[in-house]
Amino acid sequence: MAQEMIRSPVFSVISTALLVSHLILAAVSHNEDSPVNNSPPNAGLFPSITSTLHSWLESHNEDSPVTDSPPNAGLFPSVTSTLHSWIELNMKEYNERKGNFARGFNRTVLDNTLVAAEDGGVKVITVRKDGSGDFKTVTDAVNSIPCGNRKRVVVWIGFGEYWEKITINRTKNFVTFYGDPNNMPKIVYNGTAAQFGTVYSATVAVESDYFVAVNIAFVNSAPMPDGKVGQQAVAMRISGDKAAFHNCKFIGYQDTLCDDRGRHFFKDCFVRGTVDFIFGNGKSLYLNTTIQSVAKDCGVITAQARERVDDDSGFIFLFCNISGVGNSSTYLGRAWKERPRVVFAKTYMGTIIKGEGWSDNSHPDRDQTVYYGEYKCSGPGSVSSARAKFAKILSDEEVKPFMSMSYIHGSTWLLPPPNV
Ligand SMILES: *[C@@H]1O[C@H](CO)[C@@H](O)[C@H](O)[C@H]1NC(C)=O
Ligand SMILES: *[C@@H]1O[C@H](CO)[C@@H](O)[C@H](O)[C@H]1NC(C)=O
Ligand SMILES: *[C@@H]1O[C@H](CO)[C@@H](O)[C@H](O)[C@H]1NC(C)=O
Ligand SMILES: *[C@@H]1O[C@H](CO)[C@@H](O)[C@H](O)[C@H]1NC(C)=O
């Protein structure tokens, strides 16, 4: 099981009750990107002359930060077949957003620090095992990025297996790992809890903000636990805020992906594990991600670590696919901490999911405090007649706060994978 957490969450001072209060409190706790700070002083008023009405409407209508909350039009599409075009429409490249911005549209107000970083001129450095790049190891490339980094550095990683254990220092913001799209590179190590402690066992640990990974496999190759202590083995720990993972793989057994803290976006990813293999106190959206349980006996997908009432963390899975080996052997989540929040929406659940679906981890008192929701899922594992009493089948209204990029304040920082 996931035994330790790295630090208590520093910015999770947010009410769970209403998205509106999320946004207001988020403004207090997130400084530079707060919707309140970013909005023009006259946010609510119509413009004073008709010639600017059109651009005003453009900027106030859809995903401006002020209305970055229901009834915002930014809800995800209802069917997976339109997800791709929805993403194309809603997740614009930096230059396009900047262009809109320059033309006076405030549809998308990005963090000032992110704007400064992207405008600073993106630096690309290359890693190739054969020595034809700037570096032979990812570690050397990361070491070349200065502490206090303020501009986007893309580390382009060529095909191959990199036996490395990497920590990105919290002062190295704006780092992108970009793997060869034709031949995904693998970063592999075999750290375990016995050697390093669970959270420090990660093959790659990211402590900085604005991290992006595209086309990378993060692997912890320690053997499948056989019941001895200390066999937890993390492949990736993401502890920074505003991180995005596109088309990445996370491969391990127990505790594969430590979604530790901060707002995170995962799209088109693959996560393999056995027990608690997506765990931590992150506030994350997982889109179109395949989750594969390979537990021999009893598997558990999530161990979300929310504890405090005023903490806004939680894992949201949308259009995901749960597969794996075994028959009714795996829980969607267990109440490792007191108030976990996990929602599976429009997700295919294979036969591996247990009828009861969720576990209170032998803490009946947590039946009152967990937030375990399901919304319009499909597949044999989604049959809910035997579901634990404390699991919720969410209504359209209840699921709404979790069904848009607003959940992670995406309009202020989320960009599509870069073109490199
Ligand atoms: C858009 O937002 C920026 C940053 O908050 C602000 O400086 C600018 O005046 C806004 N533009 C419009 C047209 O509202
Ligand atoms: C991160 O970098 C800073 C500045 O170089 C340094 O003082 C600090 O010790 C580093 N942190 C870790 C955990 O290595
Ligand atoms: C990790 O790999 C090294 C080198 O292959 C090996 O010596 C060590 O026993 C492995 N450790 C674990 C925990 O598997
Ligand atoms: C979902 O992810 C897979 C990769 O796992 C990708 O091939 C596919 O295009 C993605 N679908 C959408 C709708 O983005």
Ligand SMILES: *[C@@H]1O[C@H](CO)[C@@H](O)[C@H](O)[C@H]1NC(C)=O
């Ligand atoms: C789910 O993923 C598995 C394994 O990748 C695949 O075989 C299956 O077709 C997928 N099912 C759906 C409904 O997408």
Ligand SMILES: *[C@@H]1O[C@H](CO)[C@@H](O)[C@H](O)[C@H]1NC(C)=O
């Ligand atoms: C799964 O297990 C149940 C009860 O243990 C059994 O009835 C069912 O036939 C099994 N299904 C498969 C595909 O093994």
